[in-house]
Amino acid sequence: MTVAPAPTAMAEIESLKRDISASEKRAPKSAGSNKSSISLNLLNASQRTIIINNIAIDIVTHVSAFICRAL
Numbered sequence: 001m002t003v004a005p006a007p008t009a010m011a012e013i014e015s016l017k018r019d020i021s022a023s024e025k026r027a028p029k030s031a032g033s034n035k036s037s038i039s040l041n042l043l044n045a046s047q048r049t050i051i052i053n054n055i056a057i058d059i060v061t062h063v064s065a066f067i068c069r070a071l
Contacts, residue, residue, distance in 0.1 A: 009054040016047055 020043070043051070 009057070012050055012054065016043065016051065019043075019047070
């Protein structure tokens with residue numbers, strides 16, 4: 001049985017990706033900037049908390065599913 005992430009979590013992640021893209025476009029470009037590397041520092045505290053919580057929920061969900069299959 002495969003456990004998929006919650007649709008609301010996926011929608012939130014997509015929204016954050018759009019926010020990051022928009023902030024990268026507004027940010028001044030430096031000679032050594034690498035656009036492909038996205039850091040959590042670009043996000044505000046509540047966005048970081050949401051991402052970390054969603055990752056934790058996914059981990060707990062997958063571990064729970066693994067334990068249930070083992071039983």
